[in-house]
Each structure stands twice: as structure tokens, then as C-alpha cells.
Amino acid sequence: MSLYLRDLEVRLEQGEQTVRSRQLGEALGLTDAQVRKDLAHFGHLGHPGIGYPIPDLLARLRRLAGTDSGWTAALVGVGNIGRALLSYQRFEAEGFRIVAAFDEDHAKVGGIIGGVRIHDLADLPVVVAREGIRLGLLAVPPRAAQGCADAMVAAGIRGILNFAPRRLSPSPSTIVHEVDLSMSLVHLALSVALADAESASPCLHGILPR
């Protein structure tokens, strides 16, 4: 669903107004029939010969995801990555607002970055409850990650985007997604190395994973 959302947003930015199931399928690596089935599940039937109206489809997907009414998020850890996240302009465009930041460093508490106040980590439960925060961005050093994640789960945060390079123990009530910047770079380097290896000896094609 997030892939559909992304593809449709790019098309709209590029000025397209309608899209056919075949075009979506090609972009996302799905069959025609699968796309039509998915979009019917999202409550939308296309018009034969015309396709799907993109603005309408986007509005439905956003309503289903709840991003049309806005999600509030908390940032835990105001280091280099955390500061960049507080100043990142694209979250708001997608319907997200970071409404509070937290750090255990008392020298940072009380400061404001990107319009967001930095609170004492101990105040997490109170602020999360008051603001109705459901999402958290975790950007602390690896050794602090599990403890902070536990505090976020206990405070009622339902989804955590984890920037700390440390796998978190699963919790039944909270979904964790990882953003692992160094693994993204490893993955890219592997792709380049494999492309080089393939062009050097084409017989490797199909043996090495893409």
C-alpha cells in the first residue's frame, strides 16, 4: 500500500491525472489483475478505457492510512541524526508532525529545534499521553536503544522508526521498523560490486543474487 501511495504521489507531482492498472503493475512489479484486485480492496474501481483518477485514489489511500488527518510523532534522542530529523521538512508534507523531542542530557532539555521543544526523557509518558502521540523516532546510541524503546512502548507508542543500529526485542503492542543507514550503504556497495563482477564475467549472472 505504501508503494502504491509513493508511486501515485510521484505521478501526481509529474502532472499525471489518471493511471491504468497496467502502468501501476509495471512500476511495482505486479500483475494487472493483482493491481485491480488491490485497488478494489482499497474501495476503488477504475473506469474501463480511462483508468484510475490519481487525486481521488490518493485521497482514499491517505484516508485509509489516517495520514490525511495527521499523525503526531515523538523523537527520542537529540544527537546528529535526531537534529536532522527535527529539521526534515518532508514529514509535514506527508501528514506527520513531530510534536515533542526527548533526551536524557539535561543540557539539551528545554531547548527548541525546528520548532520542537526538547523534554526530559523521564517526562515521556506524560507528554505522549497529553499529545496523543502514536509514533516515535528513535535516534539514540546503540547501548541506549533497548531501554528507550521499552520506555516508548510503556508510554503507549504504537510504532517506532528505529535509527539506532541495534535490533530491538519485539513487543506485542508496538511495530518497529528499522532505518539502518550503514546497511543501506552496504547494500549499495554490494550492488555495485555485483554489477562489476557480472560485467567482468557474464556467467556469474543468475548465480550471484541481484
Add this chain to the structure above:
Amino acid sequence: MSLYLRDLEVRLEQGEQTVRSRQLGEALGLTDAQVRKDLAHFGHLGHPGIGYPIPDLLARLRRLAGTDSGWTAALVGVGNIGRALLSYQRFEAEGFRIVAAFDEDHAKVGGIIGGVRIHDLADLPVVVAREGIRLGLLAVPPRAAQGCADAMVAAGIRGILNFAPRRLSPSPSTIVHEVDLSMSLVHLALSVALADAESASPCLHGILPR
């Protein structure tokens, strides 16, 4: 392959010394047989009843990826995200070194962040050639992304990690991977919304995508 690398690194950090194909398969969602086949392609045969020695397997994967000898990378765009990337400590641990940063803002040129010198964007081709840089991190505003990517490709950079929220035109000589922070947050919010919808009406299970 990057998934194997990541899983093995986590196991080693947790003190494990050997791993069985079944354990790797469970962690990565692959069959036993597929894991044994993959690892044989990487040039490694496990020992029946014992499994694969993790340090040895990691060394082979890193050698194949070239990350054991180190990759040099360039950062283009020294804004909030760029500064965070320059100070990100984990790249070096994975075998990557950002050796040069570039910005078109002359007020930033000549500065040093995280030990890395900031160059004029116009010097990209010279510095990339001199340092043998093959990877680039692109962290500029959306409107500047395509122009900077074209300059990176022309300078001979083979892989680009794109943090700019703008899809780049493909180039035959350069691999582009996207790191889209706002889409990561959209994806997380969708997962939470779908989990909520499923627990509210279990019959949605299987209809809405996971």
C-alpha cells in the same frame, strides 16, 4: 546477500560462533535448501551437524562485497541530513569512509565536519578521480537532486544513495538506491493503522495488505 551479512553481524555481536542453515532460513524467511545453496555460491560449505562458522562466513561475504578493503564515498549536500551523515559513526565500522564533502554554498566550502573537508561542488570530478571514489551520498534539496546526480555520474561515481525526496532518472553506469525518510514514516503509520483495523474487525485480515 546484504541480509545474510546483517544477520550474521548481529549473531556475532550477540556472541554466537556458528549458525545452522535452518536458523538463517528462519530469520530471513528462506528455506533450508535455499540457504545452503546461497552459501555454497558464496564459496562456503557448512559442516553437517555443526553448521557454519560465523566469523569465517562473514569474512568471505565481506571480501566478495569488497567492504573488507574499504570503500571511499563522497557526500554531496552539507545540510542537516548531510551533517548528520558526516558524523555518523557506523559507516566506518562497515568498511566505508566518507573522504570528501561537496556543497555549492561558498560559505561552507573549506569547512571540516567529522574530519571531512567540504569542497566546492565544481571540484567534484577532480576530487572523485584523485581519491578513487566510487560511492556517493546525495543529500541536497529536491530541486537540486537531478543536477547533482548527473554531476556525480559524470564524475564516475558508480553508486548513489539518494536521501533527496526526488526520484532520479536512471543512468546505465550508476546504481541508485533511495533512502526516503518520510516514506519510511508513512510505511510505519500504515502498518499501525492496518494492525488497528485488523484488531477492530478481524475479518479484514487477509484483505488488507500486511
